[in-house]
Amino acid sequence: MTEPKKKKKKKKPNPVLDYLLYILVRLVAIFVQLPDTKTSVRIARHLGAGLYLIYHRGRQRAIDNLRVSFPDKDQTWIEQTARRSFEHISMLAFDVLRTIRLITVSTWHRYIELGDFSQVLPYILNNRGIIMLTGHYGNFEVLGYAMAIFGLESYSIARPIDNPYINEYLMGVRQRHGQKIIDKKGATDSMLDLLDSGSTLSFIADQNAGKKGIFVDFFGRKASTYKSIGLLAMEYNLPVVIGYCRRINNQYQFKIGLTRIITPQDWQDKPNPLRWITAEYTAAIEQFVREDPDQYWWVHRRWKTRPPEERNA
Secondary structure (H helix, E strand, O other), X not given: OOOOOOOOOOOOOOHHHHHHHHHHHHHHHHHHHOOOHHHHHHHHHHHHHHHHHHOHHHXXXXXXXXXXXXXXXXXXXXXXXXXXXXXXXXXXXXXXXXXXXXXXXXXXXXXXXXXXXXXXXHHHHOOOOEEEEEOOEOOHHHHHHHHHHOOOOEEEEEOOOOOHHHHHHHHHHHHOOOOEEEEOOXXXXXXXXXXXXXXXXXXXXXXXXXXXXXEEEEOOEEEEEOOHHHHHHHHHOOXXXXXXXXXXXXXXXXXEEEEEEEOHHHHOOOOOHHHHHHHHHHHHHHHHHHHOHHHEOOOOOXXXXXXXXXXXX
């Protein structure tokens, strides 16, 4: 008989180390905002490329994920795409610290190209409520920030950073111009109240959901996906909107667009509407990732949990 796995002990907080890391982040934030935008993006790209070289485990995970997701691509393309993915992650980190100074009500058009949102606006403006989804792709932070700038009230569900000092600082940065963030821990009651009032809820919907998730196809493999989004859509009869914020030409320039709108009428006749909704929005995320794979976070453990038939085997 094999012994049951022991649960990992929760790391004890270290206030001194946490505060020192917070000071480091604040110093980096000052450094990031000193150069002009083009120089800042170029520095971020170089740092991302450096991280790709030294973070061996993450680099290998990204390469492995890409190899299985794009079996027709050669090794050179896979390695280049993995490196570019690291560069985009680094650029996003720099963007978070610069966005509040660059994008305002009067300047957003210099940096953002908008797609067609005509089908979605009536839901938002009339407080009818929608669920908006995106993935770890491009600059999802600018997506939430832009909605706040445009005066579209939206609430984003996010997991807090373990370091309380850094978490408070970054939350302040993100919410300074109206972006509303709800702590993922214990968010259920808040979400239900917001949906009752016709608010818009935003999720990053491509995270591994563990053994309790629904397994749907994502790049040809089963991926555990949260049930909550589909359940909320069904309970409140809400449309599910899938969109993206894609960086343009390695610059601080973005295109915000929609890939798919799933309406309540679409799933009414489905034998398993929860699974169908989950599979459909996951396929929509895959669609915009395929349009520019460089901008996806291939390093994250999207396929970590395997379906029961694989685990049993």
